[in-house]
Amino acid sequence: MKTSGARIVLECLKREGVDTIFGLPGGAVLPIYDALYDFEGLRHILVRQEAAAGHAAEGYARTTGKVGVCLVTSGPAATNLVTALQDASMDSIPIVALTGQVPTHLIGNDAFQEADNCGITRPCTKHNFLVKDGKDLGPIIREAFHIAATGRPGPVHIDLPKDILVKEAELIWPDKVQLRSYNPNYDGHPGQIKKAARLMVQAHRPVLYVGGGVISSGAHAELLELAELTQIPLTTTLMGLGAFPSEHPLSLEMLGMHGTYYANMAVHASDVLVAIGARFDDRVTGKVELFAPEAEIIHIDIDPSSISKNIQVHVPIVGDCRRVLRALIDAVREEMRDEVPSLAREARTQWLAQIAQWREKQPLRYEWDDQLIKPQYVMQEISNLTRGEAYVVTGVGQHQMWAAQYYKFKYPRRWCTSGGLGTMGYGLPTAMGVAAAHPGALVVNIDGDGSFVMNSQELATCYDYNLPVKTIIINNGGHGMVRQWQEIIYKGRFFAVDLDRSPDFVKLAEAYGCVGLRASRPSEVVPALEKAFSTPGPVVVDVVVDKWEYVFPMVPAGGANKDMILDRPNKAVKDNAAKSQTGF
């Protein structure tokens, strides 16, 4: 039976298991909106700006493990979406983005609201499609979901010309997707796994370096088993937070530019480093030549191009984290059956003792103040009050780093942050997508006063659909992260960094129909947070914090990880940082 292209699209989405679409209508996609009018089984959430639809789909995807979906019109809507697509691309988040396009016979004519959508999204998606025939809709949508969700996940974009949506066509639904040109490799090479197991068992100073791939592959249980079996300490990237309980005795928490002292020292001194679903980002490695200089590196990743891209690795294992870790656990057990050299056993005891020393010497710390709210304190209280179990989303900047450092993560898929692209404005819309996916759950958006206003219009969406996001604005009256760099690396020449004329966030929240609260003194923090978490519906808490608080440890970009700045630096340290600095 033939039906309109628009209905085919909706029917296919439903068959793919989609229950929620984040979107915003316009001329080219009106046929789909018309079909939605009486289509059963798909919830549409009307956002206020298209980038928000993309971020919401990201939040939905990251926290459910399913593919997130957004739908926007042609031209300016598609270009608005680009930031979210690149964000999802960098962080390997599976979403399918549908955009409208001018009718096929007008493509290339500079028609009204035309943009070369596929040309624009090509470098910021895993793959994209322009549909030129209604009968291709089914197969293309199937392929799009398959590509988005498998291998290294990522965003896929489908461009839908209006005439294709209007014309009737046959719905073709292939049983399964088979692509001769795309067959991700899931099982690791047994020989390599054996080699890795041997290295791990015999290592004297091993460290596991865990990234977002463990989250996307759902390998947290295997990871815990492996870490406990081998007693190897473990650090995660920003994207890997939640893959391993932060308070586990083997946890070194985050590594890298703003990682803990003990994580960075351990990685630097390691003799075997096992990277699991992590991509050796420059925020993690610092100066490449000085990253884990003594280590034999084992790298498990599903994407061959991640391997030996930034750092040459010794034992590459291409495969899915979960399957490889399963096999690795067996291989390690096998290796351990043979006598572990007593030398190694001895060394390992010393290693853990050394790490305990580093931890004791330089824990994460800040100075308490009775008058000024310290942002780190707010994070600690958010973590306490939610017992490390909330869904936490952030903006980009200092508050993001403090959240990463001080929130005690218990579970995977509860943390969403823009790691690769560092997209300010990511927080609220992403949190909204999370709230839409998990009715009744506590969703906390930890935001900055700079980041928040980049998408604060989405308070309207939260109010409209009663998406009860609790936004905690860490209000330091400016672009704090920029202030920190300008002081430490640019000699305190502050410029274009203060936001002392921000709107009154309490009134802003109220104007959108949300509840607004404020905390200006340390004693007000807990009551405000408690009130926010127990008030139904969307809430904004404006927390006025000490603007001169900086994020430490800090590795100046391009520096070596072991040369962390640990305290507010003196002039000599700053001069040095300015010299080693190679880029923001």
Add this chain to the structure above:
Amino acid sequence: MQNGGEPRQHTIAVLVENRFGVLSRVAGLFSARGYNIESLSVGETLDPSVSRMTIVVHGDEFVIEQVMKQLHKLIDVIKVSDLTDDDHVERELMLIRVNAEPQHRAEIMRTADIFRAKIVDVTPSSFTIEATGDEGKLEALAELLRPMGIQELVRTGKVAIARGPKTRARKAAGEGARRARISDDPRVIGFAD
């Protein structure tokens, strides 16, 4: 990155789905990642749904490894092979229009002859010559014709093909040159073809 060896020219063959946009995916990859393409040629294969690109790119081992992996990562790419160190034949076609003053005509024809090139068009004042061969040959020809005054020169870029299934003798001869490496295993290097 360290120890990538000396940069040199590689000839890479890429089989791609013959689809809308595939050329810009490949070209876009090179510009986005800052790799230098020296030449690229595309054409259909025996199977009209598959095109074949021959890409000549300059880089050290690490760059080339990344180029291969990144190409392979494109969804429309079916197979990537680096022909550089394998037994293969490569050719390029050049058309060259050169001044043909009466006193030079004989010499041009003789030169073309020596290079097994053909004169494919003649006007009172010019010859157009078609030549095929490897890069060295084409450059030598162009060099010899330069004094006569080259009006215009076009080249197709290189195409390359692996030599047929190895005979026993050739296999033995080639053995030393290229031993199987663990990275030939798709599960190590990740090309699951």
